[in-house]
Amino acid sequence: MKQKLRPMEVFMNAVFFLCGLIAVVFVLFISIYLIISGLPAIKEIGLVEFLFGTKWASTAAEPSFGILPFILTSIYGTAGAIVLGVPVGFMTAVFLAKVAPQKLATAVRTAVDLLAGIPSVVYGLIGMMVLVPAVRKLFNLPDGASLFCAIIVLAIMILPSIISVSETALKAVPKEYEEASLALGATHIETIFRVSVPAASSGIAASIVLGIGRAIGEAMAVIMVAGNVANMPTLFSSVRFLTTAVASEMSYASGLQRQALFSIALVLFLFIMLINVVLNSLLKRKKG
Amino acid sequence: MKKTLAMLLSAALCVSLFAGCSGGSSSTPAPETTTPATQSQTAEETKLSGTVVTNGSTSMESVMGSLIEAFKEVQPDVQVQYTGSGSGAGITSAQDGTADIGLASRDLKDDETGVKQITVAKDGIAIIVNPENPVADLSIEQIAQIFTGEITNWSDLGGSDGQIVPIGREAGSGTRDGFESITGTEDACVYQNELTSTGEVIANVASNPNAIGYASLSAVDDTVKALTVGGVAPSEETVLDGTYAIQRNFNFILSDSTELSDAAQAFVDWATSTEASDLIAGAGAVPVA
Numbered sequence: 001m002k003q004k005l006r007p008m009e010v011f012m013n014a015v016f017f018l019c020g021l022i023a024v025v026f027v028l029f030i031s032i033y034l035i036i037s038g039l040p041a042i043k044e045i046g047l048v049e050f051l052f053g054t055k056w057a058s059t060a061a062e063p064s065f066g067i068l069p070f071i072l073t074s075i076y077g078t079a080g081a082i083v084l085g086v087p088v089g090f091m092t093a094v095f096l097a098k099v100a101p102q103k104l105a106t107a108v109r110t111a112v113d114l115l116a117g118i119p120s121v122v123y124g125l126i127g128m129m130v131l132v133p134a135v136r137k138l139f140n141l142p143d144g145a146s147l148f149c150a151i152i153v154l155a156i157m158i159l160p161s162i163i164s165v166s167e168t169a170l171k172a173v174p175k176e177y178e179e180a181s182l183a184l185g186a187t188h189i190e191t192i193f194r195v196s197v198p199a200a201s202s203g204i205a206a207s208i209v210l211g212i213g214r215a216i217g218e219a220m221a222v223i224m225v226a227g228n229v230a231n232m233p234t235l236f237s238s239v240r241f242l243t244t245a246v247a248s249e250m251s252y253a254s255g256l257q258r259q260a261l262f263s264i265a266l267v268l269f270l271f272i273m274l275i276n277v278v279l280n281s282l283l284k285r286k287k288g
Numbered sequence: 289m290k291k292t293l294a295m296l297l298s299a300a301l302c303v304s305l306f307a308g309c310s311g312g313s314s315s316t317p318a319p320e321t322t323t324p325a326t327q328s329q330t331a332e333e334t335k336l337s338g339t340v341v342t343n344g345s346t347s348m349e350s351v352m353g354s355l356i357e358a359f360k361e362v363q364p365d366v367q368v369q370y371t372g373s374g375s376g377a378g379i380t381s382a383q384d385g386t387a388d389i390g391l392a393s394r395d396l397k398d399d400e401t402g403v404k405q406i407t408v409a410k411d412g413i414a415i416i417v418n419p420e421n422p423v424a425d426l427s428i429e430q431i432a433q434i435f436t437g438e439i440t441n442w443s444d445l446g447g448s449d450g451q452i453v454p455i456g457r458e459a460g461s462g463t464r465d466g467f468e469s470i471t472g473t474e475d476a477c478v479y480q481n482e483l484t485s486t487g488e489v490i491a492n493v494a495s496n497p498n499a500i501g502y503a504s505l506s507a508v509d510d511t512v513k514a515l516t517v518g519g520v521a522p523s524e525e526t527v528l529d530g531t532y533a534i535q536r537n538f539n540f541i542l543s544d545s546t547e548l549s550d551a552a553q554a555f556v557d558w559a560t561s562t563e564a565s566d567l568i569a570g571a572g573a574v575p576v577a
Binding site: 128249 | 346372373452458459461462474475482483488491495496499
């Protein structure tokens, strides 16, 4: 029997629909705005010159706008953060989900949640005041602000998302799988790494992609520890990321320089879209 | 038990929050008292209305910002507009009449005719090093050589052995533009670090014994050491009397041929009077009035 539609129901349906629409509208608006304002500079500079030029001198008498240093820095920085952060985050997740006693797990989980809640400017500030001088002394460098510092800060920043998503995936593994493994004579650790982790692999992969997304989009913490000079990246040189390239020059930029900053934002946006597509396909595979 | 503790803690937090507020307000009355004074003075003057178009130097943005903000109190019906387009464009706009007042953070050149300049403020840029650094004095040439990468070790300058770390501001910053144009190092500086605020430059220099940076004179505190340049210590007095070399003028550029509107004349008179001195100092420059 068809239920009679009450006016209140219809009204609330409309409200929910509108709320849902807001997100869609904003995503569309931002995408279109970025594309429209990002393309003119690329057209003027030339796509190849823009993406693969190695020199960025936006305010020079003869300006050049090559963002390859920024792209490489963003890729290296994110890769470095993943290399350092994923093993630690993954092991922590295994510890929390499978190994740790209840009380200890609760304490660690609280700490991880707090870590996730720390604003990025605080990471940057502590990085600038503590990490940068420490790196300078430890490696006997003239100055500590470098890609290396940015990698360490980013690695710590992506830990919470890796830990919590991986832990959820590990906990979702059906108990029967593990019981069967144990019954066949495997040890506890063997069971975790041979049964639970493979079963949770797509969730763990999703956590890594999420970490990549967070690392590549971070600006505030990075701008305070990376030095911000448009060098081609090496581990201990002062470098500028895609995000910080936009953030550091936007306030005074004008003309082609300003348009080029929008183009950098567009490139960053495409990177993050790509990561989202990968994330979505991973999550779909998990369901299927 | 837990609930009571939580409530107690949040109560303590609230109290400390208010304590912070009262502490803040007790230290602010100094600038507040200046506003009523200017208001009562201007009440006697005639009310003007109209639009004043200013155009030019981006370095003057913060000075112009606070002047325009405060001028709203003096003449509420006068709208002063500011466009940052660079000193050259500011002078051109005063010459061709597209702006009432051109803004230039340098003096007029001989071939820029038909206009006159009125200096509203001077901008002193301090060269700062870590307090541990034994070097106390540099010449402009040495500073230029450091920032272009010709001199790379402090021992070449009489300091202790250590690679020099030049720290600068981001492209487009007024301080960077000022520093590079005065030292003649435009587009030639090799920085180790490009930071986006004066505070960050000072913090970085304070934490690195081999660093050298530049910052607006008014922002320099005792966590860093300001070098003497050619034997002259940077201070408001040495900037005003012109002995400190790393400084430049903030100028209003006015047309010789066309008469200023009453509103524009009022703004120029007020900005160059002692009434605006505190505002100019607050924006990081040295007032000349």
